[in-house]
Amino acid sequence: xxxxxxxxxxxxxxxxxxxxxxxxxxxxxxxxxxxxxxxxxxxxxxxxxxxxxxxxxxxxxxxxxxxxxxxxxxxxxxxxxxxxxxxxxxxxxxxxxxxxxxxxxxxxxxxxxxxxxxxxxxxxxxxxxxxxxxxxxxxxxxxxxxxxxxxxxxxxxxxxxxxxxxxxxxxxxxxxxxxxxxxxxxxxxxxxxxxxxxxxxxxxxxxxxxxxxxxxxxxxxxxxxxxxxxxxxxxxxxxxxxxxxxxxxxxxxxxxxxxxxxxxxxxxxxxxxxxxxxxxx
Numbered sequence: 001x002x003x004x005x006x007x008x009x010x011x012x013x014x015x016x017x018x019x020x021x022x023x024x025x026x027x028x029x030x031x032x033x034x035x036x037x038x039x040x041x042x043x044x045x046x047x048x049x050x051x052x053x054x055x056x057x058x059x060x061x062x063x064x065x066x067x068x069x070x071x072x073x074x075x076x077x078x079x080x081x082x083x084x085x086x087x088x089x090x091x092x093x094x095x096x097x098x099x100x101x102x103x104x105x106x107x108x109x110x111x112x113x114x115x116x117x118x119x120x121x122x123x124x125x126x127x128x129x130x131x132x133x134x135x136x137x138x139x140x141x142x143x144x145x146x147x148x149x150x151x152x153x154x155x156x157x158x159x160x161x162x163x164x165x166x167x168x169x170x171x172x173x174x175x176x177x178x179x180x181x182x183x184x185x186x187x188x189x190x191x192x193x194x195x196x197x198x199x200x201x202x203x204x205x206x207x208x209x210x211x212x213x214x215x216x217x218x219x220x221x222x223x224x225x226x227x228x229x230x231x232x233x234x235x236x237x238x239x240x241x242x243x244x245x246x247x248x249x250x251x252x253x254x255x256x257x258x259x260x261x262x263x264x265x266x267x268x269x270x271x272x273x274x275x276x277x278x279x280x281x
Contacts, residue, residue, distance in 0.1 A: 007230045007231040007232065008215050008230055008231075008232055008233065008234050009197065009203065009214075009215065009227040009228050009229065009230035009231075009232065009233045010214070010215040010216070010217065010227070010228045010230070011214050011215065011217040011219070011225045011226070011227060011228070012225075012226045012227060012228045013225075013226050014217070014219065014223050014224065014225050014226075015031060015032075015036050015037045015223065015224045015225075015226065016036075016222065016223050016224075017029035017030050017031035017034065017036075017046075017048060017222070017224070018030050018034050018035075018036070020034075022047070022061070023059060023060055023061035023062065023064075023110075024059030024060060024061065024062055025059040026049065026056065026057050026059060026060065026061065027049070027051060027056040027057070028047045028048065028049040029047065029048045029049070029222075030045070030046075030047055031046040031047070031048060031206065031224045032044070032045050032046035032124075032204075032224070033045035033046065033047070033125070037224070037226070039255070040202050040204060040226060041127070041202055041250040041251060041252065042126055042127040042178045042180070042202070042248045042249065042250055042251050043124060043125065043126060043127070043202070043204070043246070043248060044069060044125040044126070044127050044255075044257070044262060045123070045124065045125035046122065046123070046124050046125075046204075046206065046224070047122065047123045048121075048122050048206070048222075049119065049120065049121060049122070049123075050076075050077075050118070050119070050120040050121075051118070051119060051120075052116075052117060052118040052119075054114075054115060054116050056119075057112050057119045058112060058115070060080075060109070060110055060111035060112050061109060061110040061111070062109050062111070063083075063085075063107050063108065063109045064107065064108070064109070064260055065105060065106065065107045065260050065261070065276045065281055066100075066102035066105070066106055066108070066260045066261070067102055067103070067104065067105040067106075067133070067260070067261045067262070067263070067272045067275075067276075067281075068102065068103075068127075068128055068133040068261055068262040068263050068268075068272070069102060069125050069126060069127050069128050069133075069262045070099060070100060070101045070102065070125065070126040070127075070128065070177075070178070071098075071099075071100045071102065071123060071124070071125055071126075072097065072098070072099050072100075072122075072123065072124040072125075072126060072182070073092060073097065073098045073100075073110065073121065073122070073123050074096075074097045074121055074122045074123075074124070074161065074182070074184075074244075075092050075093065075094055075095065075096055075097075075120070075121035076094060076095070076120040076121045076122075076208075077094050077117075077118040077119060077120040077121070078094060078112060078113075078114055078117065078118060078119035078120060078121070079091055079092065079093050079094070079112065079113035079114055080092045080110050080111065080112055080113060080119075080121075081109075081110070081111050081112075081113045082098060082108060082109070082110055083108060083109050083111075084106050084107060084108035084109075084137075085106065085107040085108070085281065086106065086137070088108075088139060090139075090141055091113055092141070093143065093144065094144065095143070095144025095147065095159075096141070096142060096143045096144050096147075097140075097141070097142050097147065097161050097173065097182075098139065098140070098141045099139070099140040099141075099162070099173045099176075100137070100138075100139050100140075101128070101135065101137055101138045101139070101177065102137055103128070103132070103133070103134060103135040103136055103137045103138070104133075104134040104135065104136065104137065104281075105137070105272070105275065105276065105280075105281035106137045106281065107276075107281050122206075122244070124182075124246065125262075126176075126178050126180060126248060127178060127251055127253075127255070127262060128177055128178060128262075129177065129178065129251050129253065130253055130264045132177045133262075133263060133264070133268075135177070140172070140173050140174070142161075142172045142173065146172050147159050147160065147161055147171065147172060148160050148169050148170070148171070148172075150165055150167055150169040152167070152193070154188065154191045155186070155187075155188040155191065156185070156186065156187055156188070156191050156192075156193055157185070157186045158183050158184070158185050158186075159183065159184035159185075160183055161173055161182040161183065161184065162174075162176065162180055162181055162182040163180065163181025163182065163183070163247075164181070165183070165195065166195055166196050178248060178249060178251065179198075179201075179248065179249040180201075180246070180247065180248035180249070181197075181201075181245075181246070181247050181248075182244070182245075182246050183195075183244070183245040183246075184242070184243075184244055185235075185242070185243050185244075185245055186241070186242050187210070187212065187235065187237035187240070187241045187242075187243075188237065188240055189237055189238065189239045189240050189241075190237065190238075191236075191237050192234070192235065192236050192237075193234070193235040193236075193237075194232060194233070194234045194235075195232060195233055195245070196231055196232045197230070197231070197232060197233055197247050198247065198249070199229060199230065199231055200229075200249060200250070201247040201248055201249055201250075202226075202227075202247065202248060202250050203227040203233065203245070203246065203247035203248075204224055204225060204226050204227060204245075204246055204247075205219065205224065205225045205227065205233070205235070205243050205244070205245055206223075206224045206225075206243060206244040206246070207219050207220065207221050207222065207223055207224075207225075207241060207242075207243045208221065208222075208241075208242040208243055208244065209221045209240075209241060209242050210237060210238075210239050210240055210241025210242060210243075211237070211238040211239050211241065212235050212236060212237045212238060212241045212243070213235070213236045213238065214227070214233065214234070214235055215234060218238070221241075233245065256268060256269040257269075258273075261273065261276075
């Protein structure tokens with residue numbers, strides 16, 4: 001039986017992302033990182049992309065740098081090839097995740113490995129604390145088969161990418177510098193989901209499809225709900241729904257951010273640009 005907890009998290013605000021283009025003309029929806037929600041500490045950006053029109057994604061993301069944070073790519077449909085300047089390469093397929101710690105700096109590309117068909121997924125940016133921004137880059141990559149699915153009855157299921165559920169299912173992404181959890185939850189119509197969350201974590205729900213309520217607030221597909229502080233989140237699906245539940249420990253540190261670099265002050269930011277331009281990545 002699911003653990004029920006008082007002090008439920010309510011919805012602080014809802015956000016509908018803005019359509020934009022990034023990379024070499026990739027059409028996407030920016031949900032975190034735009035004017036409506038510039039950040040939700042420690043989360044710096046959330047982009048959602050979904051299209052079966054190759055013109056919306058075929059250009060991909062040619063080589064570009066990152067420093068000072070982590071990028072999380074979670075793919076729902078399609079294939080994306082990743083390459084970096086250290087010789088690391090791999091293909092992310094539907095249901096897989098890549099949790100890349102850019103740290104001191106990488107130059108990488110992310111290019112669709114398909115000429116047509118549906119490409120769908122997310123990219124999330126997670127900030128690194130000041131003492132770890134210059135850590136060595138590393139990757140955690142896991143195929144769909146490696147990500148555990150927790151079945152809770154009534155058709156409710158939780159794909160656990162990172163973190164541990166109250167029923168002790170552990171995601172494969174581990175040893176995170178910035179503690180976080182990342183769940184992909186499916187709820188049939190009329191079902192209920194309850195889960196404790198670390199009280200200090202900031203958290204959001206992004207509804208991929210369907211309609212559900214969170215402590216009395218209705219959320220429609222394509223919207224993000226920023227959750228208030230509390231000990232648990234409780235969801236009720238009004239129709240068949242799929243969502244991301246993401247939470248992380250806030251860093252409460254100053255942010256100096258420009259383009260692909262996220263540091264703590266302007267001097268560090270200028271150093272990042274200098275290091276990249278002078279080939280020190």
